[in-house]
Amino acid sequence: MRIGTLKTSYAADEALFDTALQRGLLVALLVAAVVFPFVASPYWLFLACLCAINVASATGLNLLTGYTGLVSLGQAAFMSVGAYTVAVLEIRLGTPFALNLLIGAGLAAAIGILVGIPSLRVKGLYLAIATIAASVILHFLFSHWTLTGEARGLSMPPARLFGIAIDQPFSLYWLIMPVTMLMVLGAANLLRTRIGRAFIAVRDRDISAEVLGIPLLRTKLTSFAISSFYAGLAGGLWAYFFRVVTPESFPLDNSIFYLAAIIVGGMGTILGGILGAVFMTLVPELLKFGANWLTPIYPDALSALAPVRTIVFGALIVGFLIFEPRGLVEIWVRIRRFFHLWPFRT
Amino acid sequence: MDALFLAEVMLAGIGSGALYALTGVAFVLIYKATRVVNLAIGEILMLGGYAFLGFAAGLGLPAIAALVLAVVTGGLLGWLVERSLIRPMLGESPISVFMVTIGLGSILVGLVQLGWGADPLRLPEFMPATPVFIGDAYLAPKVAVGFVAAAVVIAAFLALFRFSRSGVALKATAGDQGAAYSVGIDVPRVFSAAWILACATAAGAGVLVGAIGGISPTMGVFGLSVLVVVIIGGLDSIAGALVGGLLIGLVEALAGAFLGGEYKLVVTFTLLLLLLMVRPYGLFGTHEIERL
Numbered sequence: 001m002r003i004g005t006l007k008t009s010y011a012a013d014e015a016l017f018d019t020a021l022q023r024g025l026l027v028a029l030l031v032a033a034v035v036f037p038f039v040a041s042p043y044w045l046f047l048a049c050l051c052a053i054n055v056a057s058a059t060g061l062n063l064l065t066g067y068t069g070l071v072s073l074g075q076a077a078f079m080s081v082g083a084y085t086v087a088v089l090e091i092r093l094g095t096p097f098a099l100n101l102l103i104g105a106g107l108a109a110a111i112g113i114l115v116g117i118p119s120l121r122v123k124g125l126y127l128a129i130a131t132i133a134a135s136v137i138l139h140f141l142f143s144h145w146t147l148t149g150e151a152r153g154l155s156m157p158p159a160r161l162f163g164i165a166i167d168q169p170f171s172l173y174w175l176i177m178p179v180t181m182l183m184v185l186g187a188a189n190l191l192r193t194r195i196g197r198a199f200i201a202v203r204d205r206d207i208s209a210e211v212l213g214i215p216l217l218r219t220k221l222t223s224f225a226i227s228s229f230y231a232g233l234a235g236g237l238w239a240y241f242f243r244v245v246t247p248e249s250f251p252l253d254n255s256i257f258y259l260a261a262i263i264v265g266g267m268g269t270i271l272g273g274i275l276g277a278v279f280m281t282l283v284p285e286l287l288k289f290g291a292n293w294l295t296p297i298y299p300d301a302l303s304a305l306a307p308v309r310t311i312v313f314g315a316l317i318v319g320f321l322i323f324e325p326r327g328l329v330e331i332w333v334r335i336r337r338f339f340h341l342w343p344f345r346t
Numbered sequence: 347m348d349a350l351f352l353a354e355v356m357l358a359g360i361g362s363g364a365l366y367a368l369t370g371v372a373f374v375l376i377y378k379a380t381r382v383v384n385l386a387i388g389e390i391l392m393l394g395g396y397a398f399l400g401f402a403a404g405l406g407l408p409a410i411a412a413l414v415l416a417v418v419t420g421g422l423l424g425w426l427v428e429r430s431l432i433r434p435m436l437g438e439s440p441i442s443v444f445m446v447t448i449g450l451g452s453i454l455v456g457l458v459q460l461g462w463g464a465d466p467l468r469l470p471e472f473m474p475a476t477p478v479f480i481g482d483a484y485l486a487p488k489v490a491v492g493f494v495a496a497a498v499v500i501a502a503f504l505a506l507f508r509f510s511r512s513g514v515a516l517k518a519t520a521g522d523q524g525a526a527y528s529v530g531i532d533v534p535r536v537f538s539a540a541w542i543l544a545c546a547t548a549a550g551a552g553v554l555v556g557a558i559g560g561i562s563p564t565m566g567v568f569g570l571s572v573l574v575v576v577i578i579g580g581l582d583s584i585a586g587a588l589v590g591g592l593l594i595g596l597v598e599a600l601a602g603a604f605l606g607g608e609y610k611l612v613v614t615f616t617l618l619l620l621l622l623m624v625r626p627y628g629l630f631g632t633h634e635i636e637r638l
Contacts, residue, residue: 071441118619122626124440125383129577130622132570133615140612256448263445307459314452321442321449322434 016188033181037173045169051281052180053237058261058277059187059270060230065259066268067191068223069203070119071128076254077135078228081108082235083245084142087154090239097159097166101179101236108232109225111138116224120217123206135252143247153246156239166240176237183230188270190226199223203268260317266327275328283316284309353483355603356596361489362558363595364496368551369568370575370587371500372544377581378520379540382432383444386451387548388569394420394549395469395556395565396458402470409472413553420549421542428541433534451566459563466562473557492554499547500588507584516540520582570611571598574618580631589629 007013017023037045061075085104089095095103115134119127142148158167159175166175190196198219201209210216239245257280265276287309294301324330338345369391376384384390397419402412431450435443478490507513518526519536527533552561555568575594579586594614601613627633 071444118622118626122622125444125581126577126622126626128444129573130619132573133619133622136611136615137619140608143608256452259445260449263442304460306464307456309456310459311453311456314449314454314456317449317452318431318446321438321446322431325438325442 014192016192033177037170042169045173047282047285049169049172049176049241051278052176053234053241054258054261054277054281055274056180056183056237057231057234058258058265059184059273060227060234061258062262062267062270062273063187063190063199063230064223064227066262066272067196067203068199068220069206070116070220070223071124071259072131072224072227073128073252073255073259074115074131074135075227075231075258076250076252077131077138078108078112078231079235079238079254080138080142080245080247080250081111081228082232083239083249084148084154084235085232086236086239087156087245088147090156090159091154094157097161097175097240101233104236104239105229105232108235109229112224112228112231113221115228116221119220119224131255132252135255139247139250149246151247153244153249155244158243159240167243172241176241179233179237183233184270184274187230187273191270195219195222257313260313262327264316264320264327266329269327269329271332272327272329275332279328280313280316283312287312350482351603353481354485355599357480357483357485358489359596359599360592361485361493361595362599363592364493365551365555365558365591366572366575366595367588367591368496368499368554369548369572370579370591371503371584372547372551373572373576374579374582374584374587375503375516375540375544375547377576378584379516380428380432380537381440382447383440383581384447384544385444385569385573386427386447386454386566387544387572388566389451389454390420390423390545390548391552391555391568392458392561392563392565393423393454394552395561396462397549398553398556399462399467399469399561402472409470413472413550416553417546417550420552421546423549424541424543424545425538427545428538432541433537451569455563455566462563464563466560468560469553469556486558488558492558495554496551499550503547504584512536512539571614574614576628577618578621578628580628582632583628583630586628586630 007018012018017026036048040048057075057079061072064070064072082101082104085107086097086100089100089103090097111134115131118130122130143151148154158165160166164171166172191199198209198214199222201212201214202216202219202223206216209219235250238249242249258277261276261280262273263276264279265274266272287305291301291305291308320327369387373384373387376382376387394416398412398416401407401415402409405412407415427450431446432443435446473488473491475487478485478487507517515526515531516536516539518529518531519533523533526536552565555565571594575590576587577590578593579588579590594617597614597617598610601609605613621628
């Protein structure tokens with residue numbers, strides 16, 4: 001517990017960022033986010049956009065799995081709903097991109113509710129399997145429906161704003177990054193409302209929550225809806241980012257990726273979702289750097305990259321669960337505590 | 347539709363269903379004893395296939411020796427996994443443990459790709475090639491051998507649980523861990539034994555599956571079908587795994603023959619969703635009542 005943060009007004013008590021350090025870091029982050037596209041190369045901008053999309057989706061999954069305690073292996077499938085909706089709307093109707101994104105996210109939320117219906121009767125792993133079933137069915141649907149281009153998928157024109165095509169990493173950054181920031185901020189605020197508190201109560205003990213008067217089914221379905229809304233929005237951004245959507249764009253492995261991201265980052269914390277998604281997105285790139293660097297010494301390094309990436313991915317999940325179950329967030333907290341208490345130790 | 351074709355399709359379905367049942371039994375064994383949902387079962391099965399390939403083709407051992415060694419490798423892997431990954435997770439939430447097995451699966455896939463490459467491979471032929479006829483219906487000899495082997499192993503398991511001391515210890519541990527401890531059963535050893543047995547069985551099943559359809563690093567998808575099997579049968583029921591395995595084998599074969607190969611997975615998963623709505627704990631699973 002920190003000393004000396006006495007609150008003297010309700011506004012101060014309710015503030016989302018309640019210490020000077022947090023506010024300072026936030027401002028620094030915002031400045032960095034604004035300056036970044038002007039100094040970074042297109043490759044780094046590309047990575048930043050990818051990270052932002054993954055952060056958006058992982059935050060959605062965190063609301064469902066980390067805060068409501070419902071494991072879902074369908075996050076990638078919900079993303080594919082958003083991505084396909086956006087692609088179809090953009091190709092067929094050419095409606096403005098903001099509307100497309102919202103419709104895509106809304107449709108994903110509707111399907112999320114549908115998938116969440118078994119959640120009242122089945123729990124834990126049975127529910128995870130039910131979400132796998134849903135993603136298998138969605139994958140089948142997308143790869144056999146003429147509207148979604150069957151197995152070939154869809155390629156779509158870029159988003160347009162006032163007649164300017166948003167098709168370069170630089171312009172895409174200005175579309176993706178603000179949307180992601182708004183989504184994360186929304187999630188952080190949601191958890192301070194009645195709905196968010198209900199999520200946490202359901203996670204901690206669902207029967208007790210029901211006894212306290214929280215409608216279980218409605219809370220669980222709300223969680224599914226919000227989580228898949230996030231996934232759908234992230235999927236829509238993904239579609240505008242890559243501009244090709246195929247049934248293989250969102251395999252089951254991606255759902256596992258998002259689950260891994262929130263585990264590595266720290267389940268049930270907003271910061272954890274962000275850290276985990278960024279970390280898990282950047283690790284393969286780090287490995288690629290490593291392989292490039294090793295090539296002069298060991299010529300086969302690049303061909304071994306794919307299996308090594310799979311191994312590292314699995315090892316990260318296992319390692320974090322065994323040695324650091326609360327994820328990267330806990331490491332950050334530990335560092336912060338060290339400096340708070342210095343020169344004393346906990 | 348002529349009856350002979352239908353009969354052949356159903357026979358093939360039951361044949362592959364037996365392999366589902368066998369792997370399902372391995373899955374249920376781990377779940378019953380340790381309450382761990384082992385999602386890596388498909389990958390352990392895959393490793394069994396590759397181990398067989400390594401021993402039979404790589405070292406040039408005879409098929410039987412390679413089969414035995416592959417099963418032993420599976421058992422060793424089970425022991426290693428239980429001691430190094432699962433035991434530290436004792437008492438953690440089931441979801442964390444389940445994610446550990448997902449990570450394990452990913453590690454195994456990567457290792458196999460490092461060792462043997464990503465392309466599908468064929469196992470050396472070691473099964474009889476004389477066609478089998480039941481009535482007039484033709485059955486591929488490999489499928490027949492797979493069915494018989496699976497049936498024998500499952501029967502052996504059932505006998506083991508019913509009559510042997512360690513089988514009874516396992517059932518006792520599944521029933522009530524505390525009580526099992528207090529009557530002197532070495533529960534951690536039961537955990538190890540369950541993992542060793544199950545992984546050895548899965549590796550053996552991997553050799554059979556690989557002999558029929560070839561092996562590849564994506565073979566772990568087989569585990570997905572096994573998951574459907576055990577969920578339909580009930581996670582903690584051996585009988586459920588048998589019935590579920592045969593049922594899913596039949597349904598997949600029929601869907602593959604009449605609708606097309608790409609319908610297999612979607613049909614089984616739709617079946618699973620419908621069943622979960624009606625009986626959330628599977629056909630034969632125990633309905634756990636939650637108390638506060």
